[in-house]
Amino acid sequence: MNINGKTAVYGIIGKPIEHTMSPAIHNHLSQALGIDSVYVPFRTDGNLEDTVRGLYSLGVQGINVTVPYKTEIIKELGGVDTLAGAVGAVNTLKYTENGFYGYNTDVMGLERELDSEGISLQGRHVVILGAGGAARAAAFMCILKSPATLTIVNRTKAKAEEIRTSLLAYAKENNIGAGEKDIRTMEPSDINSLPESGYIAFQCTNVGLYPDVDSCIINNDSFFEKTETGIDLIYKPETTLFMKKVANAGGKAYNGLKMLVYQAVCAYEIWNGISVPRNVAEDVQRLLAGKQ
Numbered sequence: 001m002n003i004n005g006k007t008a009v010y011g012i013i014g015k016p017i018e019h020t021m022s023p024a025i026h027n028h029l030s031q032a033l034g035i036d037s038v039y040v041p042f043r044t045d046g047n048l049e050d051t052v053r054g055l056y057s058l059g060v061q062g063i064n065v066t067v068p069y070k071t072e073i074i075k076e077l078g079g080v081d082t083l084a085g086a087v088g089a090v091n092t093l094k095y096t097e098n099g100f101y102g103y104n105t106d107v108m109g110l111e112r113e114l115d116s117e118g119i120s121l122q123g124r125h126v127v128i129l130g131a132g133g134a135a136r137a138a139a140f141m142c143i144l145k146s147p148a149t150l151t152i153v154n155r156t157k158a159k160a161e162e163i164r165t166s167l168l169a170y171a172k173e174n175n176i177g178a179g180e181k182d183i184r185t186m187e188p189s190d191i192n193s194l195p196e197s198g199y200i201a202f203q204c205t206n207v208g209l210y211p212d213v214d215s216c217i218i219n220n221d222s223f224f225e226k227t228e229t230g231i232d233l234i235y236k237p238e239t240t241l242f243m244k245k246v247a248n249a250g251g252k253a254y255n256g257l258k259m260l261v262y263q264a265v266c267a268y269e270i271w272n273g274i275s276v277p278r279n280v281a282e283d284v285q286r287l288l289a290g291k292q
């Protein structure tokens with residue numbers, strides 16, 4: 001890496017930030033594509049308004065935003081992409097003349113993970129486990145793909161209800177064919193009452209995340225027997241207990257590493273106005289595999 005006076009600076013803000021894999025991904029992309037830019041972590045625990053103003057005045061060209069700032073950051077921006085606004089969370093900022101503009105590439109990254117695995121949600125029964133920020137992103141990605149049903153399962157049912165309300169409003173505003181009966185909510189203890197089979201399930205809770213590797217949000221075997229495909233957004237450990245349960249019941253299981261790589265690739269594309277070749281994205285994935 002040859003940093004000089006013209007090198008464009010990018011970075012990530014969050015708290016904690018020490019564990020982030022984003023600098024490895026972005027700096028690899030710049031090296032592989034011969035783009036003169038550098039990406040650094042910024043631990044952020046001061047005033048968010050001052051942080052954004054400082055980054056902008058220093059001409060930082062793009063910023064990723066991670067926990068806990070993805071929602072709070074929106075009020076500091078010059079504008080927000082429509083889908084990110086509906087999700088209510090932003091993870092990518094691009095420098096513009098009118099301030100930073102916000103996007104949600106978690107939604108785009110998960111969509112690309114599905115595309116690359118050949119998974120279609122159209123007409124399928126989809127289950128979202130969790131109702132935090134990642135679950136919201138997953139739910140919006142899903143509703144755009146015309147599933148037959150979408151069920152949001154969360155310990156705090158009110159948070160699942162909030163997502164349902166936002167999805168219904170977004171579907172109505174954008175003429176997406178999702179009605180009251182198509183979007184359901186429930187608590188994990190009621191999972192037995194799911195009536196269909198062949199589910200595509202997205203595991204979007206923290207349960208099973210390293211070091212809590214022996215935990216799974218659902219401990220009901222009959223749910224796994226009805227699950228054809230399970231996508232765990234967690235990527236550390238590489239194989240979660242949720243993924244093992246899906247696979248043991250005969251389903252196909254995926255972790256969240258591709259989503260992580262593709263959300264970064266999508267941000268990189270937005271910042272640089274390019275399309276990252278698939279083989280370069282796959283190289284990044286190989287670089288990270290096993291390093292989680």
Ligand code: NAP
Pocket residue numbers: 067106109129130131132133134135154155156159204205206207209217233234235256257259260261263
């Ligand atoms: P979050 O906003 O804090 O949401 C956490 C979710 O997990 C909530 O639904 C919460 O339920 C549930 N939960 C936590 N502990 C629980 C427990 N003991 N029992 C039952 N439910 C529990 O977190 P997030 O940002 O959505 O992230 C969730 C996961 O997604 C993390 O593991 C993160 O690593 C992963 N993620 C991956 C990517 C990727 O690129 N692959 C991107 C973003 C996030 P309550 O609402 O009831 O509290």
